[in-house]
Amino acid sequence: xxxxxxxxxPWCVKRALSRVHPRMFIFSETEIWPxxxxxxxxxxxxRFFINARISDYTLLKYHRxxxxxxxxxxxxxxxxxxxxxxxxxxVALGVDSKKIAVTGNTKxxxxxxxxxxxxxxxxxxxxxxxxNNAILVLGSIRPQEMELWASAISRVRLAGGNLNVVVVPxxxxxxxxxxxxxxxxxxx
Numbered sequence: 001x002x003x004x005x006x007x008x009x010p011w012c013v014k015r016a017l018s019r020v021h022p023r024m025f026i027f028s029e030t031e032i033w034p035x036x037x038x039x040x041x042x043x044x045x046x047r048f049f050i051n052a053r054i055s056d057y058t059l060l061k062y063h064r065x066x067x068x069x070x071x072x073x074x075x076x077x078x079x080x081x082x083x084x085x086x087x088x089x090x091v092a093l094g095v096d097s098k099k100i101a102v103t104g105n106t107k108x109x110x111x112x113x114x115x116x117x118x119x120x121x122x123x124x125x126x127x128x129x130x131x132n133n134a135i136l137v138l139g140s141i142r143p144q145e146m147e148l149w150a151s152a153i154s155r156v157r158l159a160g161g162n163l164n165v166v167v168v169p170x171x172x173x174x175x176x177x178x179x180x181x182x183x184x185x186x187x188x
């Protein structure tokens with residue numbers, strides 16, 4: 001399951017790890033938390049850095065605290081870097097080059113599935129029936145944002161606007177726990 005990371009202070013990390021006993025830790029992008037990584041290392045918990053990227057700004061920032069960051073990065077179990085440039089920057093910060101693979105960015109490098117017009121129309125009919133109303137997709141939305149959108153959608157409908165709406169939460173794990181929402185509203 002997922003949890004929000006604790007503040008990267010020894011007492012916060014110690015308390016969090018006394019409650020959560022991970023078998024593996026996967027972090028992404030530029031989220032390097034030295035205290036947490038050190039505590040996980042001491043517990044022999046494998047640590048993987050995915051979608052690893054280091055911008056010019058981040059490289060300068062981490063170089064200033066290299067004595068703190070380098071030992072943590074040197075003992076990672078594996079790294080999936082976004083680019084060759086990121087790979088070189090990570091090596092400069094202490095990552096063992098044998099533990100890095102350049103994989104691209106898993107958020108942006110995947111190819112969207114392409115479907116034909118017939119499949120699009122079949123999906124539209126399945127979700128919305130025979131209507132040809134505009135479709136508003138609210139993706140990656142938080143509960144507080146949904147409250148604002150619900151009010152706006154109601155005003156559009158009261159004014160006679162026809163609108164189909166698809167809502168998907170930002171945190172999909174809430175769906176599995178039955179606490180989230182994905183719903184489709186047909187204005188007919």
